[in-house]
Amino acid sequence: MILLFDIGFLKIGWVDVIDILLVSLLLYQVYKLMKGSMAVTIFLGYLFLYLIYLVVDAAGMELVSTILGQFMQVGVIAAIILFQPEIRKFLLLLGKTTDINRDLFRGLLRKKDDLDKKGFQVNAIIDAVKAMGGSNTGALIVLSKDAELRFYAESGDIIDAKISKRLLLSIFNKYSPLHDGAVIIHNGMIKAARCILPVTDKGDLSANLGLRHRAAIGMSEVTDTMIIVVSEETGEISSVKNASINKNITPPELRKLINRYLFEDRLPKRLKQKKKGVTKEALASEKESAG
Numbered sequence: 001m002i003l004l005f006d007i008g009f010l011k012i013g014w015v016d017v018i019d020i021l022l023v024s025l026l027l028y029q030v031y032k033l034m035k036g037s038m039a040v041t042i043f044l045g046y047l048f049l050y051l052i053y054l055v056v057d058a059a060g061m062e063l064v065s066t067i068l069g070q071f072m073q074v075g076v077i078a079a080i081i082l083f084q085p086e087i088r089k090f091l092l093l094l095g096k097t098t099d100i101n102r103d104l105f106r107g108l109l110r111k112k113d114d115l116d117k118k119g120f121q122v123n124a125i126i127d128a129v130k131a132m133g134g135s136n137t138g139a140l141i142v143l144s145k146d147a148e149l150r151f152y153a154e155s156g157d158i159i160d161a162k163i164s165k166r167l168l169l170s171i172f173n174k175y176s177p178l179h180d181g182a183v184i185i186h187n188g189m190i191k192a193a194r195c196i197l198p199v200t201d202k203g204d205l206s207a208n209l210g211l212r213h214r215a216a217i218g219m220s221e222v223t224d225t226m227i228i229v230v231s232e233e234t235g236e237i238s239s240v241k242n243a244s245i246n247k248n249i250t251p252p253e254l255r256k257l258i259n260r261y262l263f264e265d266r267l268p269k270r271l272k273q274k275k276k277g278v279t280k281e282a283l284a285s286e287k288e289s290a291g
Contacts, residue, residue, distance in 0.1 A: 121163045121188050122258050128168035129228060129237055130251045138232030139172045140182040140197070140212050144225045145262050148191065152219075153184050156195035163190055172230075182215065182227075198222060200243070209245075216240040226261040228254065 053068040125141070132139050142149065157178060161167060163185060171178045171193045181194035199211070200218035209217075216227035220240045229238040238247045239257050246257065 122255060122262070124163045124165045125168070125185070125228070125258065126251050126255050128165040129230060129254065131165070131169060132172060132230045133235040133237050136232060136235040137169075137172050137174065137230065138179075138212060139168075139228070139230035140216060141168070141228040142182050142184045142195070142197070142219060142225050143228070143258065143261065144184065144186040144223070146224065148186050149184050149223065149225070152182075152195050152197065152223075153192035156181055156184075156192045158192050159190050160192075161190050163188060182219075202243075213238065213240070213245065217243055217245060220244075226258065 049068070050072065053065065053072055056068065057065045125143075129139065129141070131137075142152075167190065168183065170176060171183055171190075173179060178193040182197050183193045184191045184195055197215040198218040198221075199214050200221060202217065205214065205217070210231070210233075212229050212231070216229050216238075217240055219225060219227055221243045225241070227240040229240065230236070231238070236248050237251070237254060238245055239249060239254060240246075241257075241261065246253075249257070
């Protein structure tokens with residue numbers, strides 16, 4: 001091992017520096033995942049219990065030390081159970097940020113015709129969201145570009161129908177039995193309606209955010225999806241991805257976000273420039289029709 005310097009009896013080398021940097025990066029990512037959630041409180045409580053164990057063990061309190069020691073022996077299993085949502089989000093983060101996963105396995109297996117087909121389906125979603133926003137009709141739409149989200153789809157009613165503006169408006173009509181819940185869209189199809197989504201446990205959210213917005217944030221925390229929310233009170237359109245919410249966006253802005261999620265984020269770099277031209281043409285045609 002190549003040495004850099006000595007600190008007393010410690011010998012620091014390049015491997016040690018890299019090791020420290022990787023651990024720091026790992027702890028930072030864990031902090032980002034736990035920030036603003038109940039996991040921080042649980043972690044602090046577990047840490048406090050461990051410190052008590054060290055104190056009683058050093059003081060020779062055998063009975064208390066034995067009880068706490070038995071608990072600490074299963075600490076890894078307890079941590080997995082307690083921090084299961086955070087571990088899942090961390091693994092999801094690794095999967096979403098891996099270039100091999102994105103460019104090779106996603107990009108190369110997608111055909112251009114399939115992407116163009118989805119481009120036409122975006123128009124139906126935009127038209128439906130625009131109409132629902134104008135009539136203050138509440139809506140919750142989940143877009144998934146890879147996973148079928150079968151677990152969440154089975155919590156509602158399976159539809160498995162092609163996307164259309166009229167169908168979306170019919171589902172979210174306040175007199176429809178399917179309007180209470182989320183619609184899941186995957187591979188150009190409306191898979192299910194009236195689906196139940198996980199609600200975020202973040203405590204630092206604005207009090208103005210209702211249950212739809214909190215469910216959208218919760219869904220984006222545990223899945224690689226984009227969620228569209230239409231407020232029933234104001235008709236405001238919002239989009240949520242990676243626990244980040246864009247509020248009060250216009251239909252053209254929503255179109256850009258959907259195109260970026262469905263196309264640009266999944267294509268290899270050599271194809272992104274070509275798809276940008278398609279996106280610009282779609283925006284130009286929309287402006288002409290609006291004029």
